[in-house]
Amino acid sequence: MRFMMLMIPKGYETAAPGTMPDAKAVEAMMKYNSMLQEAGVLLALDGLHPPSMGARVTFSGGNPTVTNGPFAGANEVLGGYWMIQVSSKEEAIGWASRCPAADNEIIEVRQVQDMADFPADVQQAAAGFSEMPTNQKRS
Secondary structure, eight states: OEEEEEEEETTGGGOOTTOOOOHHHHHHHHHHHHHHHHTTOEEEEEEOOOGGGOEEEEEETTEEEEEESSOTTOOOOOOEEEEEEOSOHHHHHHHHHTSOOOTTEEEEEEEOOOGGGSOHHHHHHTTTOOOOOSSOOOO
């Protein structure tokens, strides 16, 4: 089973463009990331720039509207993620619990939907679309 562990750092919703983490925090996180990698459960991971550098596209009546960050009213935003493959939700929670997160950080653990999770009609509607390849090199 694949799980996404979503890092939600409190206060990141108001972080200035270019805000970067502390070197000691990064060092601790890299040790954690290495543990995930050595255990063979890590599929992908990335940190995200603050919302002040992002944009949201909303849709009303089929028309897209772009709003540049920061976003008014946002009280929880993503700071990064890990994609892991483990045998159970309990194992995913175990890995999340080992993270050297700060007091202001939350990790949300969510199982990724596999095609087999969907009813037959949904599987049929998606037939012919192959999954995106992993570890694709960018050119």
